[in-house]
Amino acid sequence: MSPHHVVITGIGLVSSLGEGPDAHWRKLVQPGLEPVLEATRFRPYTVHPLPEIDWNLQIAKRGDQRQMETWQRLGTYAAGMALDDAGIKGNDELCTTMDMVVAAGGGERDETVDADILAASESRNDRDVLLNEKLTTELRPTLFLAQLSNLLAGNISIVHKVTGSSRTFMGEEGAGVAAVETAAARIRSGQSTHILVGGAFQTEHSDMLLGYELAGYLHRGPWKPVWQRQGAEGGGVVTGSGGAFLVLEQREHAISRGRKIYAELGPVLSGRARRRQGELDAGIAALLRQAALPSGELLAISGASGAHAATAAEKSALDANPAIAARGFSTLTGHMKEAQFPFAVALAALAVEHEAACPVFDAANERPFNGIPKTVLATAIGYHQFEGMALVNAA
Amino acid sequence: MANLNDHMGRPIVAVTGIGVVTSLGVGKADNWAALTAGKSGIHPITRFPVDHLSTRISGMVDFLASSSKGASPLTYELAESAAQEAIAESGLDSGDFGGPLFLASPPVELDWSERFSLYNSDSQDIGAERLLRVARSLKELDIFETTQFGSIADRLADRLGTRGLPITLSTACASGATAIQLGVEAIRRGECDRALSIGADGSATAEALIRFSLLSALTTHNDIPEKASKPFSRDRDGFVLAEGSGALVLESLEAALARGATILGILRGCGEKADDFHRTRSKPDASPATAAVRAALADAGLSEDEIDYVNAHGTSTPENDKMEHLSLSTVFGERTGSMPISSNKSMIGHTLSAAGAVEAAFSLMTMRESVIPPTINYDNPDPAIVLDVVPNKKRNAEVRTVLSNSFGFGGQNTCLVMAREPV
Structure with a gap:
């Protein structure tokens, strides 16, 4: 039996740039867009803060909102947007048969x-x-539930009634990579027809910064674009609050219910380079080889975190291929940890759907892309461990 | 020639290695001897002071080198120990396993002992600001790695030579079963010939205990610790927080037979269904748990009549045991009161993220040994729950198939169906 095709039919996005796929795309195509920064609250660290959000739009019950802290609300909100976008929200039959893989860390203490x-x-x-x-x-007493990793998925079940299955993967960017990879594999093999997959990260909390800073990963001093932080004070990561959820669907399933298809999700690749043994460069190169990139100019939506070693390795791998035009979106959104890879895949799908690349986010380090992107590469090279990539193709 | 594919044409998944650690000991031999003797591993807490605590007993694993070193190191050691036992039994290379790793483990946080020592190593600023100041001048990664959700699996992958990006997962108290399910699915999809599924939990810290206490989830029967966990009893009043690990080497039956491995059992089916009712409580009609049991049976290609024994989730909380009974009686109907249904948690407590894997290990041993471990402390049956819980004493019985239930906070319901023979 030939594998089923996986398509993207719903996107929910929140970042400092705003909310929703359309709002994000409108911002991202503005040349010279300035990032939204919060440089004082967590000094010496800069973060990209959440925009103002009316939680009621996706979490109708105040009681549900009260049971969550910002991280779970943010994820539940972004998930609701993706379900709305795919025309699944409120459809009992589709929600009760929908699978779910959430990439999660922990909630706020x-x-x-x-x-x-x-x-x-x-x-x-x-x-x-x-x-x-x-x-x-x-x-x-109930704070514990707002902290438990799997309770983001639990809240999505409660608020949006997604109950086919519920799995939570943990492990920073790698969790997001594995979530998308597993979801796609389920659809390809016929195990699922439609899956909600994604994650959220709320950085505006000291413990979330501490999780990076115990290894000195955070950038300090004046903000710089993601590719320009080598040698600057600190470790290079500027974080951002945000969330990204995708509805992945079997192509026939999406067509049969007449839904708009943003893009097709091609191969999803993951890896675990033994970085202490110096394997990261080879690991990234191996993933690029496995991806079997199409010939010609290629847009890459890079989830590079800014972490010095990982970002340098990714940049040199991408620069080594003159056909690749990379866009490091952390320059504009900050690093969103578990949500980073789903976010990258979402932006890649938007580029494919709009048949256009975003202008450079950093003219000194990114080259223009003038064609129509038929295939876009999305990457997430973990700031500390784990790597992933995907190709997103025109529908 | 054995049939290598199941009723849906998928590769049959065999178990070729089993490892386990609980408060009863390290390894299958010690655990099985204690479990079938009806011995409890629940004991007074000594790892930290119990002043101000309403629950002062647990099933902690206190006899490992990492037992007093914090949740991350202990969870790692538990996972590695169970994995080593399982891989050794399978006859595969314990440094070059060669398949993917699925690890069920608790969410991680910076331990309080580290918070205290970081904080008190400086005197500038207060609160989080001081912690961040101290953090950025740390020179080694040990503390950092205890806060990374992927680090335990990363270390295991290094040590055991598993392939690819290891998956660390949490479905709360169903996590161990989910880790097995993910391994089964990867083999069925043809992504690999073998997978290592581990559930490990060494997170019984004071804060964890207090958090569960504040939700009224724990028993407060402190006086006779070994009597505190009493699943399906009228006077059950909460679960006993515990630690442990279980590991299974899963292989396609074809690959296992090809290399002449001993087949310890078959993972026949997995089922799940999420509950949208409440964060900690189940839908009153138990329909999600019921659906998960039915999904597992359907996936296994077995009817209700073909399950010989149920390894219950049986936490000893008023809520779970009542709901579990309702879901089982909905599925099994008149048979429910006469089929053996026992809870390992009566002896080992609730090992949380590890429970599904630990109990799958015991379920497989139940079939291999033809002995059903009892539900101990069954002195005061709940009249509303009429079950044959295999009360207080083990029972010799031919067991060809087992249903193992795992239910967790956040509406997680995962069930596994295991069989002794490939059929």
């Missing part, structure tokens, strides 16, 4: 409680007892 415990630890030697004393009395 209570910063006030944590700070209070840390402050008290300066004058207490019985810190374990202190911990019990404070946590048992100060933690909000």
